[in-house]
Amino acid sequence: MTEFDQDMTAELNLLLKFPTESLMQGLKIHHDASQTVVNAAERLYAKGIITQPDGGYLTDLGIDIADQARRIQAALSLTFN
Secondary structure, eight states: SOOHHHHHHHHHHHHHHSSSSSOOOOOOOTTTTTTTHHHHHHHHHHSSSSEEEEEEEEOOOHHHHHHHHHHHHHHHOOOOO
16 A cells, blocks of 8 residues: 555544643543544554544554654645745
């Protein structure tokens, strides 16, 4: 695979929503969240990246991936005039 598919993009976007201030802060996916977000959370949980199927906390792996996702997002957000 040579590109991010829609599921990966949803997972990366969800990882970007996790708080960065403290590892003791998590995320709760509410019942009114979009099905895309709910499915992304379930996949991240199944992969061992978050602690609960409806959010929870980032695992050690999740922390690493979220940090990388933030770096990628920041780099791609740069604009050159």
